[in-house]
Amino acid sequence: MSLPSNKTEFLENPERIAESIPDGALLALPPDYSLVAMEVVRALIRRKAKNLRLLGVPILGLSADLLIGAGCVAEVETSAVSLGEAGLAPRFTEAVEKNLIKIKDATCPAIHSALQATEKGVPYIPLRGISGSDLVKNRNDWKVQDDLVLVAAIQPDIALFHARWADEAGNVWVGRRRELATVAHASRLTFVTFEEKKPGDMLEDELLAPGVISSLYVSGVAHAPRGAWPLGVAGVYGVDDTHVTQYAKAAKTAEGFRRYLEEWVLTPRKSFSPA
Amino acid sequence: MGSYAKEELLACVIARLLGGARHAAIGASSPIPATGAFLHRQADPAFCVSLQQRRETNPFTEGSRELFDLAGQGRIDVFFLGGAQIDGAANINLVQADGKRFPGSFGSAYMYPVVPRVILFREEHSLRVLVKKVDFVSARGNPAALVTGKALFSWQRDRRCFRLESVHPGSSAEDVRTNTGFDYDLSSSFGATPEPTREEVRILREKVSPQIKRDYPEFAARVWKG
Numbered sequence: 001m002s003l004p005s006n007k008t009e010f011l012e013n014p015e016r017i018a019e020s021i022p023d024g025a026l027l028a029l030p031p032d033y034s035l036v037a038m039e040v041v042r043a044l045i046r047r048k049a050k051n052l053r054l055l056g057v058p059i060l061g062l063s064a065d066l067l068i069g070a071g072c073v074a075e076v077e078t079s080a081v082s083l084g085e086a087g088l089a090p091r092f093t094e095a096v097e098k099n100l101i102k103i104k105d106a107t108c109p110a111i112h113s114a115l116q117a118t119e120k121g122v123p124y125i126p127l128r129g130i131s132g133s134d135l136v137k138n139r140n141d142w143k144v145q146d147d148l149v150l151v152a153a154i155q156p157d158i159a160l161f162h163a164r165w166a167d168e169a170g171n172v173w174v175g176r177r178r179e180l181a182t183v184a185h186a187s188r189l190t191f192v193t194f195e196e197k198k199p200g201d202m203l204e205d206e207l208l209a210p211g212v213i214s215s216l217y218v219s220g221v222a223h224a225p226r227g228a229w230p231l232g233v234a235g236v237y238g239v240d241d242t243h244v245t246q247y248a249k250a251a252k253t254a255e256g257f258r259r260y261l262e263e264w265v266l267t268p269r270k271s272f273s274p275a
Numbered sequence: 276m277g278s279y280a281k282e283e284l285l286a287c288v289i290a291r292l293l294g295g296a297r298h299a300a301i302g303a304s305s306p307i308p309a310t311g312a313f314l315h316r317q318a319d320p321a322f323c324v325s326l327q328q329r330r331e332t333n334p335f336t337e338g339s340r341e342l343f344d345l346a347g348q349g350r351i352d353v354f355f356l357g358g359a360q361i362d363g364a365a366n367i368n369l370v371q372a373d374g375k376r377f378p379g380s381f382g383s384a385y386m387y388p389v390v391p392r393v394i395l396f397r398e399e400h401s402l403r404v405l406v407k408k409v410d411f412v413s414a415r416g417n418p419a420a421l422v423t424g425k426a427l428f429s430w431q432r433d434r435r436c437f438r439l440e441s442v443h444p445g446s447s448a449e450d451v452r453t454n455t456g457f458d459y460d461l462s463s464s465f466g467a468t469p470e471p472t473r474e475e476v477r478i479l480r481e482k483v484s485p486q487i488k489r490d491y492p493e494f495a496a497r498v499w500k501g
Contacts, residue, residue: 080369241492
């Protein structure tokens with residue numbers, strides 16, 4: 001399996017990233033607490049993306065609920081979809097109950113391990129403990145060997161997330177959110193939005209380098225200030241809990257969700273990032 | 276006895292189950308277990324509490340997989356799990372029941388059998404939650420205890436059966452019987468769950484609530500009125 005050797009492309013805006021994610025792609029997304037490229041998620045809805053297959057690394061929240069509600073998703077593999085304190089993810093819940101999307105249930109360490117298998121170039125990776133779960137029965141891609149379950153490697157077509165910084169060399173900084181490094185290593189292409197551009201090359205800075213994902217893995221970056229909103233970027237801005245709660249209420253009905261999209265996603269540049 | 280919130284009582288019940296533990300990890304959406312763990316930490320400062328989903332100053336620097344790697348090595352000895360359904364064999368279901376979809380299994384399938392002291396916690400104590408047999412086994416294991424809004428159960432590993440240890444103020448043995456869908460034994464020392472002491476309530480409000488507020492702002496605002 002040959003992978004494109006990346007020279008990071010500097011894209012004009014998050015819309016360009018959304019155009020680079022083809023319909024039907026296996027798209028890996030982080031949980032709500034781990035640097036979600038929400039502006040690209042909104043742009044995917046605006047460009048009417050279809051049949052996306054989402055991979056939660058290892059769980060999903062608002063991003064998946066929006067994409068599912070907007071009809072962009074055919075299939076989800078994840079350990080959970082939830083809005084955390086704001087409760088169930090209403091569009092996900094309804095789509096599964098009405099059989100509108102296919103769901104492959106997993107468990108967090110299985111997804112981490114499946115991505116690590118791809119990092120290492122091995123077809124399976126063993127995991128202990130989980131063989132008693134009904135999850136295993138529903139997964140014909142996993143193999144049971146005594147007390148171990150061999151989890152099949154996953155190679156996402158595209159990893160998508162947000163970063164605190166990108167630099168002139170195309171490196172991105174995600175700090176301690178190292179699951180994003182694993183998913184970038186394992187994916188064919190990686191697209192990243194960033195809060196701020198840093199001059200120079202962060203790999204030349206000993207203090208910054210450990211939080212960096214090297215440009216080697218980064219296919220394209222686009223500037224998106226407050227691009228994770230209404231989710232947060234640790235140390236820069238917090239989660240807009242009021243907005244997420246508002247969303248959870250609105251999205252309980254198809255009509256409420258449609259109105260939410262109209263106001264916050266489809267209307268061009270209606271202040272999506274209040275101060 | 277001063278007045279206290281139901282959540283404070285449950286946090287105290289949980290804190291009493293943590294004696295001798297070194298390291299508890301707290302997963303998604305578990306404000307009451309987190310409150311119990313931070314309360315216990317006031318009594319035992321060496322006790323370590325790691326919040327998986329902490330927004331700022333997250334304890335894990337290898338991303339969210341580090342929690343599972345730590346557990347796999349035995350570096351975590353307490354974890355909390357809930358369930359849309361919990362059955363009499365201590366199986367939990369976080370996926371689906373009666374045509375209803377729940378969020379999903381999270382890390383439970385792994386953490387339940389791997390972590391030595393798993394405490395099952397579900398505030399709702401009803402026939403739809405505590406069932407004879409779950410519709411889907413997200414995870415199976417041997418819990419240390421089951422704490423609900425009405426009662427505390429221990430788990431008898433040899434008999435694979437719960438034992439009712441105490442009922443919380445406001446409930447009764449009959450109430451628990453009526454609202455539990457599985458069979459369980461009755462402890463010979465069965466009694467009422469002790470209420471939080473004045474000192475526990477003071478520590479919860481003065482020391483613990485500011486820590487909880489950072490990660491569970493809505494919960495903290497509800498219980499401690501901001």
